[in-house]
Amino acid sequence: MRDDQYPPLPPLSVGPAGKCPRCGQGSIFKSFITLKEKCDVCDLDLTFADxxxxxxxxxxxxxxxxxxxxxxxxxxxxxxxxWLTALITLPLLIVLCILPLRPIKGWLVASQYYHKAEQGKLDTQE
Structure with missing residues (x-):
């Protein structure tokens, strides 16, 4: 199926769950924060995501x-x-930094797809 045959999915509905930004079904992650090459369901090429x-x-x-x-x-x-503050704060900081990484990365990838974000290019025409 082509992109225009899929309804646009809001990034906040699919991204934090790690679902494909095009079909909303397949997973975009192959490990904790490593992206797959493509969606298992709709074959969306995920190499665009950066x-x-x-x-x-x-x-x-x-x-x-x-x-x-x-x-x-x-x-x-x-x-x-x-010392007590450090003993309590370091595990708290580690947990608060690791847990949201995957949902936020999923949201950013879905946002890139939704808004058709691309690499910037110089306009060489005069």
Missing amino acids: AADGPAFFVMLIASVPVLGFVLWMILGVGASY
Whole structure:
């Protein structure tokens, strides 16, 4: 089937679930955050997808603010030692950074497909 035979699927409905941005059925991941070459259901070529550092940036942005607030509260509000704060905060930071990586990468790949994002090109015509 061609792309115009599939209804457009909003990126937030298929991306975080790791579903194909065209058919909404097949999975786009072959491992935790490694993309497949193509969809198993509709054969969509997924080599167009280049999320680059986008997922890591969004995860750091989302996770760092609450963790920083927690650290400041532990040290300034509670008066906990630096060692106790580090022992509590490091596992929290690791969990908050790893868990959202896959859904955010799926959302970015689905957004690239939905909005037909491509590599930038220079216009050489005069």
